[in-house]
Amino acid sequence: MDETSQKIIDATMSLIRDKGYVATTTKDIAILAGVNECTLFRKFKNKKDIVMNGMEQEKWRGNLTPEIFRNVRWELQPDLEMFMEEYMNRITPDFVKLSIGLRAPQIYDETAPLIMKIPRAFVSSLIEYFQSMEQKGKLPHLDFEGLAMIIFSNTFGFTFLNASFDNKLTSINKENYIKTTVATFIQGIPHY
Amino acid sequence: MDETSQKIIDATMSLIRDKGYVATTTKDIAILAGVNECTLFRKFKNKKDIVMNGMEQEKWRGNLTPEIFRNVRWELQPDLEMFMEEYMNRITPDFVKLSIGLRAPQIYDETAPLIMKIPRAFVSSLIEYFQSMEQKGKLPHLDFEGLAMIIFSNTFGFTFLNASFDNKLTSINKENYIKTTVATFIQGIPHY
DNA sequence: CCGATATGCAAGTGATTACTTGCTTTTCAT
């Protein structure tokens, strides 16, 4: 990946994040990338190709792999706090906005499965985590899918709302929110 | 509001919901509304005017007023379940998609405050509810803003994820999800 | 029935857009 192509990709994804795919023109991309407009088409097949290449890059994909679910201490409180924190550190407001900007009819068929990878990874890994906790005798058998969805809906919802409304909806900071949520959750679920 | 104008508004908002504002053309609007394209401009100043008129209508605005917070039984479980259920009944997947489609640079300055009304109403009314419960001696003094955000993030998150991914992320149905969430929450917060 | 109003139709306007073309200049590697 040469430097010019990378500049084009970065400019494109930034503009999509700010204005959406359809409202992002190749002229704007060229200006922001600091290249001539025809250079875009020397490097990429078309506008969509720039995006698809951008989404191959970790930088623009919001990397959240099952790896973080392996750095656990097998204690609910620190582990759940860590999962939520990792999610919020990687799924930044900018990434949320980019995900929204990628919802365009021209590309959504291709971008949607990529966007869905992260929620899927998070939820299924969290279910596995709960199952392992059960096997270790630290949790009774519960509806782990439902519990995973509670944690994830919560995490995602807070992240999205902050990305959309900044602090106009709530002034709670992330760390306090995580602690309160996890404490309430742990206290609320059945224990041995 | 004459019938033709209403047809135009309905067609416009439907297309924005499906394709976003920028990708919604006046030609598509006219076809879907079953009118001639020039009729759009006889009835409305421009494309944006159609949208702004649409957002004045309850049908396209996702009505969620503080009224539902008055039909309470002053018991946490039924009340919280009712709040979540009312939200999910009114904020349908279609409304979620419309909200996303309205995020276009050309109109977002105007639509964003309208979109934010609902989260704001929900969170602040929920805070008031918790405060009233405290006054009635049914809850100790707690960080009600934090708790309201937990409930709302959860409700919003689940709603949004279902709107975006259908049942590809989870097959949990709404009612079970609400019951589990509320039960866990109530069990998890401090009581007298 | 008839006049007023509403709407259709087709063509058009000016602007914008993604993308192309042909030539020129700059950069890079040997």
Next chain:
DNA sequence: ATGAAAAGCAAGTAATCACTTGCATATCGG
């Protein structure tokens, strides 16, 4: 220094878009 590759520049193309115009047709209400 030199040739090849990379990139700039300006103009261009074809299509699309929001919106307009002038005429024709349909509908409505008295």
